[in-house]
Amino acid sequence: MSMPKIDMPSGALVLLILRILRSGPLHGYAIAQRIFTLSSEVLRVEEGSLYPALQRILLKGWVTAEWGISETNRKVRFYRLTTEGKKQLEAELSDYNRVNVAIQSVLRTA
């Protein structure tokens, strides 16, 4: 009873990760889990997309990685949003909303 995989637009993943991290630093698995749960189990993020995306936002300086202890008492890296990341998140959010509204209006009235 597995759901058919829905392809997520690649830019959206970065947006989701940044948004999730706004509430506080998390490690990689937790981010994926959070997305899964919050999307009512629609969006499943595979390793293959998650880690490259994380590397990308590390490169851009929107997050930093720091060591912490997980729930299972293991040492693992937590990703934390930086000030640039916050700014980037605001910018991307507003862009996303504008595009969304535009798409909605076309779909409604065309």
Added chain:
Amino acid sequence: MKEFFRRLHYFLNRRRFDEELMGDMEFHREMAARDGRRNFGNELRLREDAREVWGWVWIDRLGQDLRYAVRMLGKNRGMTVGVVLAIALGIGVNTGIFTLLNAIALRPLEVHDARRVVSVYQTFRGSSTRNVNGAASMFSYAEYLDYREHNHVFSGLLAYQPIFSASLDGEQPRQLQGQLISCNYFEVLNMRPSMGRGLTESDCAAPGSAPVVVLSDGIWRGVFNANPGMVGKVITLNRVPLTVVGIAPAGFRGTESVATEFWAPVSMQPVLDTRSGNSLASDNLSWLVLMGRLKSGTSLSQARADLSIIAGRIDEHHPGRTTTLAIDVASLFGEPEARGYLFGAGAILLAAVSLVLLIVCANVANLLLARASGRRKEIALRLSLGASRGRLIRQLLTESLLLALIGGALGSVAAFWSFDVLFRLLLAHVPHWMPTIALSVRPDLHVLAYALVLTVIAGIIFGLAPALQASKPELNLALKDEGAGLHADGSRSWLRSALVVAQVSVCLILLLTAGLLGHGLREAQTIDPGFAAKDVSVVTLNLDQQNYNDTKATVFQRELIDRIGALPRVDAVAQASVIPLSLDTHGSGIRINGGERVQIHFDNVSAKYFEVLSIPIVGGRHFSEGEVHGAAKVAIVTEGTARRLWPNQDAVGKTFEFQNGAETYNLMQVVGIAKDTRTSSLGAEDEYFFYFPVSSEDQLRTKLLVHAGASFVAIAKGIREAVHGIDPNLIADVHPLDDNLENYRLPSRIVTILFGALGLLALILASIGIYGVVAYIVSQRTREIGIRMALGASAGEVLRLVLRGSMRPALLGVVIGVGCCAGVSRLFASLLFGVSPFDPITFVGVPVFLLAVSLLASYLPARRATRIDPTVALRYE
């Protein structure tokens, strides 16, 4: 910006980052497994994808490829060494030749900011007369002043007469090569003298007003023993006293390929140059080279535009004439016509050595192909494990490039080293009358760039074919090792054969050329020039530089001939204005019975000329003593001339008109017929040649021919002493007449040696190539041969089988090579001294030789095939 630093930070800490990433993903998997989800995915690939974000993956891959390449090359050490040596040879030879061409023609002058210094030459189109002292592309003094006044692009424009020789008086008079320069020469070139001063504008104010001179460092040390008080001393050049005002800095040898030993102001030209009259006043005389320093910010095209306006204005005074200017960065060899010849010769040379390099590439490609076939299994394995074909090709190419770079570096270094030696060797064989050449064959940026580009191209050429071939995914076959020769290799073998064909044909072209040239050379040794050069010495004097006039010269010559005649073992002395085969000719025109003008060559000789050179008089008589010096209007013609001008008649007694000046013709009579000689050129007899008696006008410049039975050294000494005895300030240049024949043979000899050496090189390389290919084929077909022998084939039959396969491409190569060479041999027919460009001896002998060598190269490994033990072969893997 900050992103770049982050990337850099990542780059420097790659390993730690990678481990952290690995840790993250491991943790992720643990958690996922705990939650009951299994993640499929190629972890390695995921890690690589993640790493790719940072953008440094290519460096890691390159490092990997290089390390692997080094290991692979280390495993087949023998082949690696062979390949590296072959590449070194090919690239080294190319670098060497390019270094020479660069030093001559491409390198800017060795002055400050040399790229801003440009030379200006002109070419004329249309009808006009022009007097030339040097090259037609030079300028007159008036034109120079015009350009200097009216240009807007130069911070300074200088002019100089490139080659001006003068005799230096002193205990040991000697000939010096110098330049007459405009007084801003040193300023524009930014050359500060090491002692004293350069020239100033006042030195050029009026003709003859400034008897000053600047000496070169070499002359100051060599002739004047680095006298510290040299500045201010007076030296005499061409009998004119000049004050030394400065010494040029060490290493500065002027702006021409001939090393300059002194610089005098151009205003001194009428005084110093007694041969040419007042060139400063000749408005239509080409004798000066122009060189200018561009103002900063000005481009060459701006300069061209600006100066062509001035040229156009000058053309208005010469209706029907259009002047085009050639403005380029100044080098030591700027004159356009000479440069054109040089580039032509250089291109041929470069083509020849490039052919050799091509052979090397073909050879190496073949070897690499063979080796790649041996690695089929390994490559198939990698492909099946997921390596992309592009990655594999990249890796194989890295190996080839590494080989190429090592070989190229080795070859270039060897070339730089040995070239100095070779160049000096070459200079040692240059004819004695040629002055010192001021070339520096040091490698510079051009040469290094050329070597690098050539190396990379070579690496790609010989690396591409094997790389493409080897990475073809015939996985199943390769893994099961079934390609072992039961069926022909198909596409691979035709490529190999094609490479052998290419090698053989190139080799043949080089050898054929060398063979033809060599044959021609041998002919040249045996050509009878029509006169006997043995035991004859040529004496050249510089009376015209020492202010002699006709009368004084006549007296001097008579006295000298008497003195030389009195020397022991001297048989005869004669005068001649043109020495046979001296590259100097006198031409004019004659008319017979008012008919059409015929162009002739002629010589003014004394009565004993024919005796000295052992030229028989076959009709009529010699000149009498009275006719010589008496301006008698008589002539002796050669047999061929007589036959052509007065066919079927006796030429003796016939009259003709000799052109003496633009419109005057003098009536003359033939009194004798001499045997034909090759006086103007060794390659062919003179069509029309006349001998006239030497007159008093010729005494200033006539040379002497001395026939003596003593050794040359003794005679030369005696002659020089005789000259000094009469006038100690004269310079007597004495050399054997044989040298002139050598001058003719020299270019042919050099080219023959060059092509011979290259041909030999090509032969060795081609032989190695054939050997390698046959050896490889034998090893591949071992199983098949074993089967044949088990079924009853004899050793001879096996041998024939293998040889047939290898000789076919060789034969094809020979046919192609012969065809190509036959097509182009006409181009250098002039260097062959009469040997036909399709000379059968060469065209048959050389290919046979090459085929024999190919046969030998194939036979040796083929013989191994016959020694195969069938039982071993059948089990061979």
